[in-house]
Amino acid sequence: MLKSNIRRFRFIFTVYCALMISLFSVMNIYGMNYRTLEVNFSGIIIDLESNEPVEGAAVHILENDLFSTSDKNGKFNFSEIEEMIYSVEISHVAYKTKKITIDLSDQRDRAIIIYLEPKTIEISQIVVSTEKPRTLFEDMEESSNVLKGRELEKALGYNLAATLKNETGLAIRSMGPAPARPVIRGLGGDRVVISEDGGKTVDLSATSADHAVTVETFSVERIEVLRGPQVLLHSPTTIGGIVNVVRNEIPTERQNNITGNIGGYWETANSGLLGSGVVTVPVKNFSFRGEFSHRHAGDISTPIGTLKNSYSDNLNMSAGAGYIYDFGVLGFSYRNYELDYGVPGGFVGAHPGGVDIEMIRKQFNGKFIYNFESGLFENLEADFSRVYYRHKEFEASGNIGAEFRILDYLGRVQLNHRQIGFLTSGSTGISAEYRDFNIGGLVFTTPAKLLNLSAFLFEHFTTGNFHYEFAARYNIDKIDPLHKIYDDKLGQIKERNFSTYSFSFSTMYQLSEVVHFGANISKSSRVPTIEELFSRGPHLAAYSYEIGNPNLPDESGLGVELFVYHKFSNFFFNFNLFRNDINSYIIPRNTGEKNYQTFLSVYQTSSVDAVLQGFEGQIEYSPYDFFTISANISYTSGKYADNSKNLPQIPPLKSTLELKFSYENFSVSSGLEGASSQRKVDDFEQPTSGYIILNSTAQYSFQSGDLIHNISLNLDNIFNKEYRNHLSRVKSILPEAGRNVRLTYKMFFVL
Amino acid sequence: MFLYKNISLYKVSLAIITIILSAIIISCSEESDPVAPQEDHFEAIGVVLYNSGIELASILRGETNDTLHAPLGEISDHFEVKFYNEDETIIDPPGTEHQTLSWEIADTSVAEVWQHPGEEGGFEFHLKGKKVGTTTLELFVLHEGHRDFRSGLFPVKVVE
Structure with missing residues (x-):
């Protein structure tokens, strides 16, 4: 069983x-x-x-x-x-x-x-992320004055100024393609501060038209044009502005992957070639960043011939490291920037073959951020930079005509707070700069040392539908010339001391969720530069004999601005009216005289009372998802206050119009770019004719594995139109670039 | 909080800091190259040319009514160079060895400047005609490679 x-x-x-x-x-x-x-x-x-x-x-x-x-x-x-x-x-x-x-x-x-696609809706105090706008003012700034991503790749030009040339309110001061600098609302020189990651870029581009800006634009993440109260965090000249280039050279955020991009471009107008690479590598709590780019451009071709001696060669490298921990960030970086370029000659007062310039900037940066876990203060930021800048101007024979060397130390401490009473957010801090400025060659300007100490405050608050920003800055400047002598052209060269203050107040009224009105009032100050005070002698590459004024007072301006700002899902517009009354506006004026030792035109620095006023507007409308039309317009009038005659170097009315079609990752756009004639000129200044040119761009993005590829094809000045930039010092010999085809490729990787 | 958590992290940090400090030290050493000196520039607004105390030609503020003559295939009379200062007073040439005379001839197939051997750069010269024709001569005071002064253009005529 x-x-x-x-x-x-x-x-x-x-x-x-x-x-x-x-x-x-x-x-x-x-x-x-x-x-x-x-x-x-x-x-x-x-x-x-x-x-x-x-x-x-x-x-x-x-x-x-x-x-x-x-x-x-x-x-x-x-x-x-x-x-x-x-x-x-x-x-x-x-x-x-x-x-x-x-x-x-x-x-x-x-x-x-x-x-x-980022939301384009009402936001008042929404904090969407640390990188997104936090206030209405920042939102407006982000919408109208920031170039980034594919828009940046599309706008990418020969240099920083060329990249920004179609931004509202901006123009280019140039002397050939390489030495070009942005001008904001007719204000140039050091009234427009150029900065990298918030730190002032130390070079001599603000002092003379032949000096280039030492910033490479291909490797940057974004370029922002800052105006209003926030300018006073970095500069006392609030009626101008700041062009800030963002790279995150010292990494401040921890990441899990190796990221970066490599790319380059090729263009026809100057046989230009560029190669670039950026990589960020995380190692535990460290993040390392490296960057390299090399650009070569030959002489630029125009519709009526080649602009001789307009070449440039640029080598740009940097390495940075950030230690990112709970307490915050400790990091440093080193940058080496070298640029050789030609300044064209061949016009009255110029050297027949032009002048060659070699410049180098070596910069060490240190950064420390300490985050407070709680309490009134959010974090403490401290930055330090040491900059060595040098440039040499060579005659055609190879002889040095002028030489400039700067050794600059900059330090800055800023304390950012959380909400305190009615103050939503804000910052306060101090900054210092020590500059040792040496000059050699056929320039008789005395070497000098400069010391600047500043204290600043910035606050933001809201009451009902009103939003406010307020900032103030106090500066002490000491300029100490090496040779305190009597000069027959300048008079007594002596030490100068300045104490100046600036403030700026903005308010914005939120009429509805999408419509805002606002106003700004600013008191701006600016001390004369070493060159404006003590220049005396020929400036080889600028083709001028420059005479400063050791008795110049500080420049003081009162600016008023009204604006309306509308932002909806498919419609954006922004319109500004402004007026700046400037006492002791410092400008170099062509006296009409020649220096018979060098046969150069004599430019005398003088201070005059001036009024600059104008308007600017931009509009963007997307009636369909695939179609956008955008336009902008800028106008500035500049007059001497006492006789209503025209100031020199004021840009003409400028406008752009663009139609853009987008489908998935492909877009194509065509646009007109133009300026009116400029007949409102100073004595001994040449008028300029107006122009309209046609540009077009196609962009395509695609992914393969972990790689994202962006390709842009730009056709600039398609009809090879002859046109001249009013603010170009070489406009009398040759016009701006002719037809240009530029092919840009950038590959982003996340490994 | 600031202490390194482990030895590998310490090594990585040390390596990076060493590299960056090395770069800074190297870059600082390149900064010791002195800036070209500025002192003792010579200032003038014109030139007077003499031969044995007799004025042959002059140029003031770039303007002249005189023409320099050079015989074809031969050396001209001796030109002694003096200058006008800003008060239009005649002054001697600079006396330092760092300031020398230099020149540019627009068409060097027509004429050339000749100086006695051992006196190159001095403020005396001769012209030598190479072929019949006209050209221009501009005189400079060269100082440490820079042109302290330029005269403007003298017409030069080469005759048989």
Whole structure:
């Protein structure tokens, strides 16, 4: 019985086992088949405007209710999901929600790139991320005065000024293609501060038209034009502005992956070639960043010939490291910038063959950020820079005609606070600069030392529908010339001391969620530069004999601005009216005389009372998702206050109009760029004719694996129109560049 | 908080800091190259040319009514160079060895400047005609490679 039962049990067990094995086998087979029916779906979410990864975006697969969130590098991943066609919704508080359909039914893993468009809606105090605008003022600044991502790649020009040339309110002062500098609302020189990651760029570009800006634009992340109260955090000249280039040279954020980009461009107008690479490597709590670029450009071709001696060669390298911990950041960086370029000659007062310039800037930066976990203060930022700048101007024979050397030390401490009473946010701090300025060659200007000490305050607050920003700055400047002598042209050369103050107050009234009115009133100050005080002698590459004025007072301006700002999902416009009354406006004026030792035109620095006023506006309208029309216009009038005669070097009315078609990752745009004639000129200044030129751009982005590729094709001045920039010192010999084709490629990687 | 967490992190940090400090030291050593000196510039607004105390030609503020003559294939009379200062007073040439006379002839196939061996750069010269024709001569005071002064253009005529 037992044996029978055992046999029966054995049979049943054997059958059971066989069935189970079969079942397992079938399940296994099905299982294997099931896995073959599973695919991986991953991707990277990118900001449509900035090309930066979007962190914290929610990726929702609607069919099976699966969620993933993009990491710091914009990456998300779904593993082993059933192959089929899915609807995916991507949402983020700062971006428009996007729905896409993804076909995973072909048994292949998918990695895609998803572009999110930043929201263009009302935001008052929404803090969407540390990198997004936090206040209405910042939102307006971001909308109208920032170039980044693909827009930056599209606008990319020969240099910083050329890249910004179509921005509202900006013009270019130049002396050939390489030495060019932005001018804001007719104000140039050091009334427009150029900075990198918030730190002042030390070079001599503000002092003379032949001196280039030592900033390479291809490797930057964004360029922002700052105006209003926030300017006083860095500079006392609030009626001008700041052009800030953002690179994050010292990494301040921890990341999980190696990121970077490599790219380059080729263009026809000057046979220009550029190669560039940027990489950021995280190692535990450290983040290291390296950057390299090399640009070569030959003489530029114009519709009526080649502008001889307009070449340039640039080598740019930097290395930075940041130690990022709970307390904050400790970091430093080193940059080496070298630029050789030609200043064209061949016009009255110029050397026939032009002048060659070699310049180098070596800069060491240190940064410390300490974050307070709680309490009134948010963080403490401290920055230090040591800059060595030198440039030599060579005659055609190879002899040095002029030489300039700067050794500059800059330090800055800023304390940022959280809400205190009615003050929503704000900063206060001190800064210092010590400059040792040496001059050699055929320039008789005395070497000098400069010391600047400043204290500043910036606050933001809101009451009801009113938003306010206020800033103040107090400066002490000491300029100490090496040779305190009596000079027959300048008079007594002596030490100068200045104490000046500036303030700026902005208010914006929120009429509705999308319409805002505002006003700004600013008291600006500026002390004369060493060159304005003590210049005396020929300036080889500027083709001028410069005579300063050791008795110049400080420049003081009162600026008033009214603006209206409208921002809706498909419509944006911004219109500004401004007036700046400037006492002791310091300008070098062509006296009409010649120096008969050198046969150069004599430019005498003088201070006059001046009024600069004008308007600027920009509009962007997207009636359909695929189509956008945008335009801007800028106008400045500059007059001497006492006789209403015209100031020199005032840009003419300028405007742009662009139509843009976009489909998925492809866009094409065409636009007109033009300026009116400028007949309102100073004595001995040449008028300039107006012009309109046609430009066009096509851009395409695609992803392969972890790489994102951006390609831009620009056609500039398509009809090869002859036109001249009123603010160009060489406009009398040759016009601006002729037809130009530029092909730009940039590849972003996240490893 | 500021202490390194482990030895590998310490090594990485040390390596990076060493590299950057090395770069700074190297770059600082390149900064010791002195700036070209400025002192003792010579200032004038014109030139007078003499031969044995007799004025042959002059140029003031770049303007002249005189023409220099050079015989074809031969050396001209001796030109002694003096200058006008800003008060239009005639002054001697600079006396330092760092300031020398230099010149540019627009068409060097027509004429050339000749100086006695051992007196190159001195403020005396001759002209030598190379072919019949006209050209221009501009005189400079060269100082440490810079042109302290330029005269403007003297017409030069080469005759048989």
